[in-house]
Amino acid sequence: MRTFFTTGALTALLSSAGALTPALAGSEDVVVEGAWSRASIGMNRPGAAYMTIRNTGDTPVTLIGLTTPLAMMPEIHESKTNADGVSSMAPADEITIAPGESVSLEPGGLHAMLMQLQTPMTEGESYPLTLLFDDGGEVTVEVPILGIAARGPND
Amino acid sequence: MRRRTILGYGAAGAGALVFALFVGWWQVDGPGAPEPVGQRPMALSAMDFSLTDHEGNEVGPETLIGRPAMVFFGFTYCPDVCPTTLSDISGWLDDLGDEANEMSVAFITVDPERDTVDAMSEYVGYFHPAIRGWTGEDEEIAKAVLGFRASYERVPTESGGYTMNHTASVFLFDAAGRFVTMIDYHEPREFAVPKIRRALEEETEGAT
Numbered sequence: 459m460r461t462f463f464t465t466g467a468l469t470a471l472l473s474s475a476g477a478l479t480p481a482l483a484g485s486e487d488v489v490v491e492g493a494w495s496r497a498s499i500g501m502n503r504p505g506a507a508y509m510t511i512r513n514t515g516d517t518p519v520t521l522i523g524l525t526t527p528l529a530m531m532p533e534i535h536e537s538k539t540n541a542d543g544v545s546s547m548a549p550a551d552e553i554t555i556a557p558g559e560s561v562s563l564e565p566g567g568l569h570a571m572l573m574q575l576q577t578p579m580t581e582g583e584s585y586p587l588t589l590l591f592d593d594g595g596e597v598t599v600e601v602p603i604l605g606i607a608a609r610g611p612n613d
Numbered sequence: 614m615r616r617r618t619i620l621g622y623g624a625a626g627a628g629a630l631v632f633a634l635f636v637g638w639w640q641v642d643g644p645g646a647p648e649p650v651g652q653r654p655m656a657l658s659a660m661d662f663s664l665t666d667h668e669g670n671e672v673g674p675e676t677l678i679g680r681p682a683m684v685f686f687g688f689t690y691c692p693d694v695c696p697t698t699l700s701d702i703s704g705w706l707d708d709l710g711d712e713a714n715e716m717s718v719a720f721i722t723v724d725p726e727r728d729t730v731d732a733m734s735e736y737v738g739y740f741h742p743a744i745r746g747w748t749g750e751d752e753e754i755a756k757a758v759l760g761f762r763a764s765y766e767r768v769p770t771e772s773g774g775y776t777m778n779h780t781a782s783v784f785l786f787d788a789a790g791r792f793v794t795m796i797d798y799h800e801p802r803e804f805a806v807p808k809i810r811r812a813l814e815e816e817t818e819g820a821t
């Protein structure tokens with residue numbers, strides 16, 4: 459029992475040390491979780507993608523843009539609802555994620571806005587979305603397409 | 614005997630007075646108070662507009678009187694807030710179960726240029742079947758928005774297209790068409806569903 463515990467602790471120690479050593483460019487330590495999109499009706503309406511972007515490294519990273527074969531104009535947008543209950547949407551500024559922090563793109567807030575779709579977004583399919591960072595790094599995620607009425611990544 | 618009857622009436626009267634005061638407090642200062650922002654929507658009976666639903670029927674505020682109603686504004690080219698509102702509402706209606714069948718639910722577009730009857734029909738088909746999609750002439754949409762004391766604005770985008778800013782709250786009315794309360798965008802389901810139940814209950818009170 460005792461031996462087992464010690465081995466486990468040693469493994470944990472080694473793996474965390476391993477994770478700390480590389481830390482070259484910040485974007486190498488970016489992890490994207492829970493990505494999802496809703497299906498589209500045809501190609502005329504813009505789509506949106508949601509996800510959590512986590513900076514597991516020790517330097518800040520800044521998200522500066524997006525590319526995807528799915529849409530000609532992918533952009534980070536932010537929806538806001540003011541005190542009168544009026545919602546609006548506009549391109550967001552660059553998003554800097556501090557070490558150990560994460561940023562959530564979620565309905566009604568930040569979202570990857572997919573304008574000028576090249577193909578319809580069909581439920582059950584997926585597409586690659588590449589996040590571009592200020593250090594020149596890129597992170598590509600495969601985004602699953604859920605139903606039009608989906609409310610979250612597990613819907 | 615006679616004295617007792619008078620006393621009885623007196624007690625009933627006092628009870629009624631207390632009840633009336635309670636109702637007044639509930640609606641003005643209590644949990645039933647409208648949100649402090651903006652103006653209270655008009656009663657449906659005081660509104661005047663004429664639109665077409667997603668099946669081509671002529672509809673207006675009078676269509677919503679007789680059953681509790683839930684009304685909200687949006688547009689189908691909206692990729693974020695509107696599908697979220699429609700799926701939230703679909704979820705609330707699922708939670709209500711059979712009670713949802715006692716309600717009228719209308720999604721009024723603020724973008725009639727792109728949201729034709731056919732476009733609305735296809736779009737609402739993906740959400741809860743109780744949700745009806747209403748569209749129509751620009752000026753009729755404007756009259757509807759005015760009645761709800763809502764607002765909307767067309768905003769050009771860099772890509773040469775346009776998007777719409779609009780009130781994202783959900784308005785609740787009782788069966789008599791009186792405004793009950795509204796559900797703000799992002800309000801958690803724990804608050805939304807009881808608010809809808811309140812609109813449903815006011816119908817029962819009115820009927821008895």
Ligand SMILES: [Cu+2]
Pocket residue numbers: 535536547548569571692693
């Ligand atoms: Cu957007």
